[in-house]
Amino acid sequence: xxxxxxxDNGGSKxxxxxxxxxxxxxxxxxxxxxxxxxxxxxxxxxxxMTGFGVAASLLGRPDVGLTTxxxxxxxxxxxxxxxxxxxxxxxxxxxxxxxxxxxxxxxYEAAGxxxxxxxxxxxPKRCGHMTGRQLISADEMAGKVSAAAAARRSSDxxxxxxxxxxxxxxxxxxxxxxxxxxxxxxxxxxxEAPQTTEEVELVAHELQGAPLLFNWAEGGKTPPLSLxxxxxxxxxxxxxxxxxxxxxxxAVQRILxxxxxxxxxxxxxxxxxxxxxxxxxxxxxEIDALGKQFA
Numbered sequence: 001x002x003x004x005x006x007x008d009n010g011g012s013k014x015x016x017x018x019x020x021x022x023x024x025x026x027x028x029x030x031x032x033x034x035x036x037x038x039x040x041x042x043x044x045x046x047x048x049m050t051g052f053g054v055a056a057s058l059l060g061r062p063d064v065g066l067t068t069x070x071x072x073x074x075x076x077x078x079x080x081x082x083x084x085x086x087x088x089x090x091x092x093x094x095x096x097x098x099x100x101x102x103x104x105x106x107x108y109e110a111a112g113x114x115x116x117x118x119x120x121x122x123x124p125k126r127c128g129h130m131t132g133r134q135l136i137s138a139d140e141m142a143g144k145v146s147a148a149a150a151a152r153r154s155s156d157x158x159x160x161x162x163x164x165x166x167x168x169x170x171x172x173x174x175x176x177x178x179x180x181x182x183x184x185x186x187x188x189x190x191x192e193a194p195q196t197t198e199e200v201e202l203v204a205h206e207l208q209g210a211p212l213l214f215n216w217a218e219g220g221k222t223p224p225l226s227l228x229x230x231x232x233x234x235x236x237x238x239x240x241x242x243x244x245x246x247x248x249x250x251a252v253q254r255i256l257x258x259x260x261x262x263x264x265x266x267x268x269x270x271x272x273x274x275x276x277x278x279x280x281x282x283x284x285x286e287i288d289a290l291g292k293q294f295a
Contacts, residue, residue: 002084003286011114012156015086018045019158019211024231029241031057032075033082037281038244040083046114049079050241051090052127057245065124069095069104077111086114088160088239093125094118097140098147105151105159115158117190117213118148120165120177129193129220133164138177142184149185160213161186164193171199175206182210188237189213193221200225204233211236218243 018025027046030036031053039047052063054075059066069091076089089108094101101118108116119125120141122134141161148159161181165174171194178189190213191203200222204212214235215222219242230238251272258268273281 002082003283011080011086011112012109012154012158015046015088015114015158016156018086019236024227024235025237026227027088027237027239028244029053029239030079030087031245033078034282035244035248036079036083036087040085041281044085046086046088046237047079047083048239048241049076049087049089049113050239050245051092052241053245054090063125063127065092065126067092069100069107073107073111076108076113080112087112088115088158088237089113089117091116091118093121093123093136094144094148096123098143101144101147102151105148105157106153109152109154109157113157115160115188116148117160117162118144119162119190119192120181129217129222131167133167135165135168138180141177142180145181145184145186158187159185160188160190162190162192162213166191166193166195166199171202175203178203178207178210182207187211190215193217195221195223197223197225201233204235208234213237213239216240218246 025046026044027048028039028044029050030039030047031050036047051067051072054072055061055063055067058071058075072091076087080087091104091108094104105116120135120138122136126133145159145161152159161178163174163177163181165177174191178191182189188211189207192215194200194203212235214230214237216224216238218240227238255265255268255272259265
């Protein structure tokens, strides 16, 4: 767990090392620094900063391109500072054209992010499991991927290219686009929202040899494959973007319902984290120790 005095800029190198093991990396979605800390405390080797979750947490709004690059980078920086595991971050469309992508990569990398995810939607984008998505051309996206690869200061910084073409152009065109993005310099490929197990298998077969990301989107359009199935298909990174967000929302709604009904939260506190335990989770013992050290 990251401390207040920790300075760690090696997230990209450690993420590359995780990828080199050949094991499937599980990365639940964090929507803020607290959820990131909980993911690390649970023992996961990496954190995925979900754009859907950041939009919901920061703005209370859906993932339809309302968050700006600076808002996302600020969220990324806070998450990175809260943990000591690599953070993979959603960067939407790169927030503009190829020139904007250059700045986006530089800002995310400076924030300590280990890997950045870029997608081939037009702006404003939409969540990958919503309808109504539109695409830029494969040529334009390939240029943005090339710009991202050229802009990074460290070769360890991982570029993840996502295509949303399945809904718009079909699975075969989505796979073709992914190949283009690999040739343009992407380190990892992400075909969003295949809609059957057969389509997932086709993606894994046609793109074998490239590190692949699987989006285990809770309640989304992709079938919920087991970890053993994903491992056998060769997926290297599995993200769970909104599970923590949905669970937290349900818990908050429950306690608010109790307060509304009873006038106090007492009846709903049985399963809640105890206050002293929560203080430990957010690092009070370390802060107290620092206070004594420097007082």
